[in-house]
Amino acid sequence: MAGFLLRRLANYAVLVVLAASLAYLLAATALHPRANFEDRVPRPPDAVVDAELSRLNLNDEVPLTERYLTWGAGVLRGDFGRTWQGEPVTAELWRRTWVSLRLLLAGTVAGCALGVLLGAYAAVRQHRAPDRLITLGSYLLLSAPVFVLAVLLQSAAQKVNDVTGVQVFEWLGETGPGASEGTFGALGGLGDRVRHLLLPTATIALAQLALYCRYQRSMMLDVLTADFVRTARAKGLRHRSAVLRHGLRTALIPMTTYFAYTFGLLLLGGVFVEKIFGWHGLGEWLIDSITRGDVHVVAAVNCFAAVAVLLAGLVSDVLHGTLDPRVRTGDAP
């Protein structure tokens, strides 16, 4: 297992370096941070703009290879450069990573778990009412892009708030002003955070749920008719434990591969959710930076996303190895 993981890691490292370099080169050629200075009133003299841009390594008069080498040397030291306003990118990257993580973690866990359970349940009840209902629901959910889902949930939440007369749901930012200074103190602050988390988390969970539900249902259907489940029944296990211990476990193995594939989609969904619900995470930063022409931020977030996608791939490899003994012994198909 160790050798297998090491080979994977080496391959991933080369891919990350290439992906990060390509992202930087793309951003540096396509974006124009100079425009930010030229739009100012009064317009600063060209020499001043040039000096400032050169100081930040954003000057488009400097040859691309030279800028790339300066940037690359910085990244190797763990420094992703500065934004066009001169703030260090690395510190902000970490701060925003935690914001995004808070948002994505609960939604992913809830979405994966519920999706797998619903999919497995639908497969066991194939062709009956629960299966048809779950299949229809997952089709509709899969067809709704994240931004449509978010807007729908917001409208529904508005209705609930109006009907109950209480602000049950909040959908702007992470916290409300002054919540932790109320009568309940820190507890009120926590409650306020949770209320802000409900809608964005639900959006992410629903989007994930549909996907996992579809995959899990078809995996489970393949497994349910397999010989080893019949054997488990024949040796005297109840239907329930035969399906859960032998069926579900085997059907989960291919899901680990899908986890790696859908991780990129998850990051992308996070971009929409952050932008719509006003969370100041990585996704929002990326979109704003593209419109501002902030080369270093775009490159840093791209690099981070590449690392994250590959880490997800690694996690899925490890999970695969844990669930499927054949991978460890090298007999994998």
Add this chain to the structure above:
Amino acid sequence: MTAVVRALGRNRRATAGAVLLALLFALAFAGPAVSPWGWEDTDFTAFRRPPSADHWFGTTQSGRDVFALTLRGMQKSLVIGLLVAVLSTGLAALVGMVSGFVGGWTDRMLMWGVDLLLVLPAFLVVAVLSPLLRDGRPLVLVAVLSAFLWMVTARVVRAMTISLKEREYVLAARFTGASTPRVLARHILPHLASLLAVDASLNVSVAVIAESGLSYFGFGVRPPDTSLGTVIADGGSAATAYPWLAGFAAGLLVLIVLAVNLLGDGLRDALDPTSGRAR
């Protein structure tokens, strides 16, 4: 291809998807002829009015007819989705077949390129490239979107080609002196046709969602032109108070994707001999 058409009739889901898609196409392209308002027209007597006999889907803040705007957006989304699906599936077939058939270093380099493109977050790259689309050239958007949708299919095609390559009839064709392009086109491609048909239809839904998502952020189709994504972005923030601004566009977008998904999944079930056993 006749297998695909027969499968269409056999599978209820595929039939429903095809009919729904045809209806949506008819609405998008015949609708503007029936509507009294064009998508560029402004009605200065009706600002942000709810749906009425005059304006079927209501009007926007600036008095534009939401029905006409939505249909115009549908046309864009449908055409871009179809073009992207055809282009990316074609590219996947080409790369996958060459990679699997030729093998060796060609194969290794091509698959490495596939890995690299899979690692690059496509949405981010398209968004970064968006300044190139500033003049509203939808064909550039089509090319960029297609460039990021073909990788997974290419891997599947490659795997299938490798197994087909050793079949007797392919070997026979090669030993009689048929050139590689001829073997690929006449003996390998027909076997992949049904897979590619399914993949193309599923790619339509991915492309439609990708296009509207990019347009939602202002990175795809840009004003003054309109797509479903821009209509939803403009109306989405006021969705609770003025639901008609984005509601119809969102509903139609979901219907388009639903129709294509039903069609693709139904085709896959009908064409895949192993899926019948479990169902």
